Amino acid sequence: MTAALAGTSACSVNNPFSSAETPAREAVRDLAPDVAVAVEAVTAIRATERLVEAVVRRHPRLRGRFQGLLDMHAAHLRRLVDAVPERVDTTGARQPPPVLEDRDAAHEQVLDGEQRLHDRLAGLAMRAESGAFARLLGAVAASISQHAVASSGHHVGVQA
Amino acid sequence: MKPVEALQATLAGEHAAVYLYEVLGARTSRSRTPQLFSDVDAAFRLHRRQRDNLSRRIVDRGADPVAAEVSYQLPGRILTPADVEEAALLVERRLASVYGQLVGSTSGSDRRWGLGALDSCAVRQLAFRGTPEMFPGTTP
Numbered sequence: 001m002t003a004a005l006a007g008t009s010a011c012s013v014n015n016p017f018s019s020a021e022t023p024a025r026e027a028v029r030d031l032a033p034d035v036a037v038a039v040e041a042v043t044a045i046r047a048t049e050r051l052v053e054a055v056v057r058r059h060p061r062l063r064g065r066f067q068g069l070l071d072m073h074a075a076h077l078r079r080l081v082d083a084v085p086e087r088v089d090t091t092g093a094r095q096p097p098p099v100l101e102d103r104d105a106a107h108e109q110v111l112d113g114e115q116r117l118h119d120r121l122a123g124l125a126m127r128a129e130s131g132a133f134a135r136l137l138g139a140v141a142a143s144i145s146q147h148a149v150a151s152s153g154h155h156v157g158v159q160a
Numbered sequence: 161m162k163p164v165e166a167l168q169a170t171l172a173g174e175h176a177a178v179y180l181y182e183v184l185g186a187r188t189s190r191s192r193t194p195q196l197f198s199d200v201d202a203a204f205r206l207h208r209r210q211r212d213n214l215s216r217r218i219v220d221r222g223a224d225p226v227a228a229e230v231s232y233q234l235p236g237r238i239l240t241p242a243d244v245e246e247a248a249l250l251v252e253r254r255l256a257s258v259y260g261q262l263v264g265s266t267s268g269s270d271r272r273w274g275l276g277a278l279d280s281c282a283v284r285q286l287a288f289r290g291t292p293e294m295f296p297g298t299t300p
Contacts, residue, residue: 068292072292072294075294076294079295118279122275122279125263125271125275126271126272126275131263131264131265131266132264134263134264134271135260135261135263135264135297135298136295136298138260138263138274138275138278138279138297139260139278139295139296139297139298140295141275141279142256142278142279142281142282142283142296142297143282143292143293143294143295143296145279145282145283146282146283146285146286146292146293146296147292149283149286150286150291150292155195155287156283156286156287157195157198157199157202157287158198158199158200158202158203158206158284158287159202159206159280160201160202160203160205160206
């Protein structure tokens with residue numbers, strides 16, 4: 001149920017590319033390939049950042065657990081935003097997705113969101129034509145995996 | 161760097177990792193530090209598979225996989241569980257950088273595989289007292 005709700009919000013609320021008529025879609029269509037990839041990456045990160053912020057607002061006790069994720073998203077955006085032309089709107093959906101009332105469910109909602117963002121960025125790394133940019137996107141995706149695992153607060157054993 | 165050169169550089173890194181994890185396994189007590197032993201053992205087996213996978217990829221391109229060195233210099237004294245963790249963390253950090261280079265030098269299935277390996281290197285660092293980084297795999 002949690003995953004289904006989170007999935008719905010990601011597709012219909014948070015994805016500015018879901019409609020061919022959105023400004024972001026029109027802007028991306030005319031950009032050089034890697035700039036378009038950067039725009040998609042920045043928009044996706046901002047959407048996930050908004051979700052985490054909304055969850056922390058609704059469940060303040062989760063702030064300590066998720067502050068690392070928020071700092072990480074900010075650092076990633078600082079690095080990536082330079083690749084996006086000023087005229088492109090990367091704000092995406094203005095409204096954050098609905099936050100689940102149950103704190104544990106909201107925690108899972110964030111982790112689901114981070115996993116989707118990770119997968120999206122790995123897909124964008126595959127599309128990048130510049131090797132250096134692919135490496136950067138791969139590093140951003142790997143950082144998300146690290147931070148998401150670290151936010152669980154448990155020892156992570158090595159998976160053989 | 162050409163794709164096959166990046167694959168060879170990554171294979172060289174995995175040869176070193178397999179060697180080092182074998183040493184770390186021999187210096188870790190299964191009874192006194194079972195979690196660490198399990199992590200080192202799992203990492204050893206995983207890196208051996210990565211090494212074999214890379215060798216196949218290189219052979220598929222008609223090249224000869226680079227051979228392992230007879231031995232490798234250890235990163236320092238490895239006497240205590242903390243030394244083992246520190247050495248393992250260093251290996252995973254260096255390998256993350258090598259896999260980052262692989263991602264940047266390849267495309268298609270090699271890049272996809274490199275992305276997965278970079279990701280798992282980054283997460284594995286946490287098992288050895290590593291802390292999350294903002295851009296793992298981007299620094300040498």
